[in-house]
Amino acid sequence: xGKIKSLEDLMKIKESTLKDLKMRDTDKRGKIIVAMGTCGxxxxxxxxxxxxxxxxxxxGIEDIAVVQSxxxxxxxxxxxxxxxxxxxxxxxxGHVTPNQAKRIIDxxxxxxxxxxxxxxxRGEL
Amino acid sequence: xxxxxxTIVICAGGACISAGEISVKESLENTLKEYxxxxxxxxxxxxxxxxxxxxxxxxIYPEGIFYQKLNSENVKKxxxxxxxKGRVVKEFLYTGPTGEVKEKPQEELxxxxxxxxxxxxxxxxxxxxxxxxxxARDGYFALTKVIKDMSPDKVIEELKKSGLxxxxxxxxxxxxxxxxxxxxxxxxxxxxxxxxxxDPGAFMDRAILxxxxxxxxxxxxxxxYTVGANKGFIYVRAEYPLAIERFSRALETAxxxxxxxxxxxxxxxxFDIEIRIGAGAFVCxxxxxxxxxxxxxxxxxxVKPPYPAQKGLWGKPTLINNVExxxxxxxxxxxxGDWFAQFGVEGSRGTKVFALAGKVNNTGLVEVxxxxxxxxxxxxxxxxxxxxxxxxxxxTGGPSGGCVPEKxxxxxxxxxxLKELGTIIxxxxxxxxxxxxxxxxxxxxxxxxxxxxxCGQCTPxxxxxxxxxxxxxxxxxxxxxxxxxxxxxxxxxxxxxTSLCGxxxxxxxxxxxxxxxxxxxxxxxxxxxxxxxxxxxxxTRIVIDREKCVGCTACARVCPVNAITGSVRQPHExxxxxxxxxxxCLEVCRFGAISKVSP
Numbered sequence: 001x002g003k004i005k006s007l008e009d010l011m012k013i014k015e016s017t018l019k020d021l022k023m024r025d026t027d028k029r030g031k032i033i034v035a036m037g038t039c040g041x042x043x044x045x046x047x048x049x050x051x052x053x054x055x056x057x058x059x060g061i062e063d064i065a066v067v068q069s070x071x072x073x074x075x076x077x078x079x080x081x082x083x084x085x086x087x088x089x090x091x092x093x094g095h096v097t098p099n100q101a102k103r104i105i106d107x108x109x110x111x112x113x114x115x116x117x118x119x120x121x122r123g124e125l
Numbered sequence: 126x127x128x129x130x131x132t133i134v135i136c137a138g139g140a141c142i143s144a145g146e147i148s149v150k151e152s153l154e155n156t157l158k159e160y161x162x163x164x165x166x167x168x169x170x171x172x173x174x175x176x177x178x179x180x181x182x183x184x185i186y187p188e189g190i191f192y193q194k195l196n197s198e199n200v201k202k203x204x205x206x207x208x209x210k211g212r213v214v215k216e217f218l219y220t221g222p223t224g225e226v227k228e229k230p231q232e233e234l235x236x237x238x239x240x241x242x243x244x245x246x247x248x249x250x251x252x253x254x255x256x257x258x259x260x261a262r263d264g265y266f267a268l269t270k271v272i273k274d275m276s277p278d279k280v281i282e283e284l285k286k287s288g289l290x291x292x293x294x295x296x297x298x299x300x301x302x303x304x305x306x307x308x309x310x311x312x313x314x315x316x317x318x319x320x321x322x323x324d325p326g327a328f329m330d331r332a333i334l335x336x337x338x339x340x341x342x343x344x345x346x347x348x349x350y351t352v353g354a355n356k357g358f359i360y361v362r363a364e365y366p367l368a369i370e371r372f373s374r375a376l377e378t379a380x381x382x383x384x385x386x387x388x389x390x391x392x393x394x395x396f397d398i399e400i401r402i403g404a405g406a407f408v409c410x411x412x413x414x415x416x417x418x419x420x421x422x423x424x425x426x427x428v429k430p431p432y433p434a435q436k437g438l439w440g441k442p443t444l445i446n447n448v449e450x451x452x453x454x455x456x457x458x459x460x461x462g463d464w465f466a467q468f469g470v471e472g473s474r475g476t477k478v479f480a481l482a483g484k485v486n487n488t489g490l491v492e493v494x495x496x497x498x499x500x501x502x503x504x505x506x507x508x509x510x511x512x513x514x515x516x517x518x519x520x521t522g523g524p525s526g527g528c529v530p531e532k533x534x535x536x537x538x539x540x541x542x543l544k545e546l547g548t549i550i551x552x553x554x555x556x557x558x559x560x561x562x563x564x565x566x567x568x569x570x571x572x573x574x575x576x577x578x579x580c581g582q583c584t585p586x587x588x589x590x591x592x593x594x595x596x597x598x599x600x601x602x603x604x605x606x607x608x609x610x611x612x613x614x615x616x617x618x619x620x621x622x623t624s625l626c627g628x629x630x631x632x633x634x635x636x637x638x639x640x641x642x643x644x645x646x647x648x649x650x651x652x653x654x655x656x657x658x659x660x661x662x663x664x665t666r667i668v669i670d671r672e673k674c675v676g677c678t679a680c681a682r683v684c685p686v687n688a689i690t691g692s693v694r695q696p697h698e699x700x701x702x703x704x705x706x707x708x709x710c711l712e713v714c715r716f717g718a719i720s721k722v723s724p
Binding site for chain 1: 179191236237240242245247248249250251252253254257258260261263265266269270273328331332333335336337365367368381382383384390391486487488489490491492
């Protein structure tokens with residue numbers, strides 16, 4: 001990427017990134033965002049992230065991207081993850097231990113059913 | 126036909142059926158018939174609800190109460206208690222992964238309602254390592270707008286319009302600060318970001334640097350352009366390794382994209398940022414001590430004036446703002462000062478991030494418009510005080526702040542209202558206290574912190590806080606006198622008047638504010654040698670009621686210091702000399718035989 005010189009350059013990146021984020025939803029069916037702030041990591045987000053990556057590869061699920069983000073404030077329910085599938089309303093889950101991550105992958109990712117007992121928030125942040 | 130009053134949705138997914146859903150349903154229907162409820166209670170089977178490991182499960186509407194792990198026996202009890210008597214049967218409710226009881230797990234937490242996110246708008250939304258995602262959320266558009274279309278004076282004008290005040294604690298108007306730095310004469314100027322967040326309980330700056338580092342890079346660059354600086358520093362404490370790592374990455378990518386370094390956005394404006402890591406002294410959060418520390422000097426405050434805007438880093442005009450203040454800048458530039466000023470109230474515009482901690486259900490970071498009441502913040506967003514305890518007070522502003530008692534809980538949170546109550550917003554730490562907290566002990570905690578962190582440069586703070594702590598220690602040990610109380614107040618007032626820097630000038634606040642609102646507690650400690658909250662170790666004893674004790678030995682087994690003795694089926698005894706008042710025995714006694722007493 002070259003240096004940005006103008007608003008037009010910036011707009012191009014914005015649009016292509018927004019398209020990429022969408023693309024990720026079409027060529028990748030969806031994504032799992034793991035909150036990796038200090039609070040999340042202290043609560044075990046690294047183990048959760050590792051478990052998610054392991055379970056996905058174990059089950060041969062290749063159409064889900066795994067990315068990370070910062071803390072969105074609800075440190076009490078860390079580790080938190082957000083699941084976005086296609087155009088569906090995103091869902092944020094709390095207290096996601098490796099075992100709960102497996103439930104979320106089995107039910108939400110594979111069967112499209114929200115794991116209601118772990119939900120802390122639906123919709124955009 | 127009578128109208129249906131309740132609908133019970135029972136899960137008939139494969140997992141629940143194999144866990145016994147059919148017999149649960151039969152038992153439910155039989156019990157409903159027994160109580161002639163079959164016409165007003167509708168039972169509906171649904172497909173898998175998703176919580177298979179909790180099955181069989183059912184939800185009773187209209188309330189939406191969720192019961193788990195049912196069998197033919199407990200479902201009868203639910204009919205008798207819930208449907209007939211209207212009482213929720215707690216023991217069969219869904220318990221969350223951490224064991225907390227949630228009546229309605231499907232419903233999201235009210236935590237997010239009432240929040241307005243400006244400074245924390247990207248937290249949890251963008252990948253902190255991806256500059257493209259930041260740009261996709263309008264990142265660096267404010268910088269481009271400033272450099273291409275706005276004069277420095279216009280930037281300052283928008284900031285003044287916005288009413289933004291420093292979020293680090295002192296609350297100085299940001300627009301004015303930028304104006305002073307711009308107007309200051311000097312060939313070289315500096316921009317600093319204060320990320321030496323040290324108040325116990327506050328962690329919004331860390332969260333912003335970890336979750337959205339580019340917002341600080343962008344804002345510092347805007348600041349540099351505005352005041353005419355070419356060099357910036359961010360002073361982060363060493364305790365925040367992840368923040369340092371992510372901010373370094375943000376600096377690298379910003380340079381690659383031309384937002385930092387030589388000829389920013391193709392213009393002749395150049396600016397770069399260097400990271401300085403603080404070794405963990407609380408006083409280095411004070412701006413002049415921080416500047417000394419960057420220079421390689423001992424981290425002690427300087428005399429003000431001159432203010433950093435006139436004579437700061439290496440004697441040059443320096444603009445210094447806190448992380449959260451910077452995080453508000455790009456949205457203000459993009460949407461305008463008036464947009465920002467629509468949030469909040471007169472004198473306190475915009476939003477503030479608070480770190481909720483202590484005796485509150487939803488601990489964490491929240492961003493709310495200024496002027497929201499403490500009650501809304503604690504009870505609605507925070508979810509109230511846990512375990513049915515009563516709210517006693519809220520400590521705001523960390524070691525420089527004070528306690529607001531429960532009777533003022535409807536006070537709107539603004540710089541001015543909290544000041545009237547003898548406390549400050551500070552950096553936004555908010556510690557909730559319930560009836561089990563002793564206010565003398567709380568004051569002692571904060572003073573211990575100040576004594577530990579006083580830099581030692583000026584006598585009132587160095588010696589004065591130490592003497593105050595000694596008095597508080599005497600009081601909590603039952604050795605205090607009425608003269609001590611007077612001395613405590615007098616000393617506190619002197620320290621506030623005579624200390625050199627803001628830390629010393631506010632250090633006695635936690636003591637004075639608790640004395641102001643909880644005088645009776647101080648008196649109880651001194652006159653009656655009693656701790657009303659039963660917290661102070663020397664004034665509290667744990668006793669066993671010989672009548673109630675059945676000699677189950679549970680307490681003796683759990684006591685970490687073997688202070689409890691007694692033989693099986695005989696009343697036990699506690700040796701007060703050995704007992705540390707840890708309370709472990711209180712938790713395990715199932716007969717209510719153990720209690721804390723303060724004479």
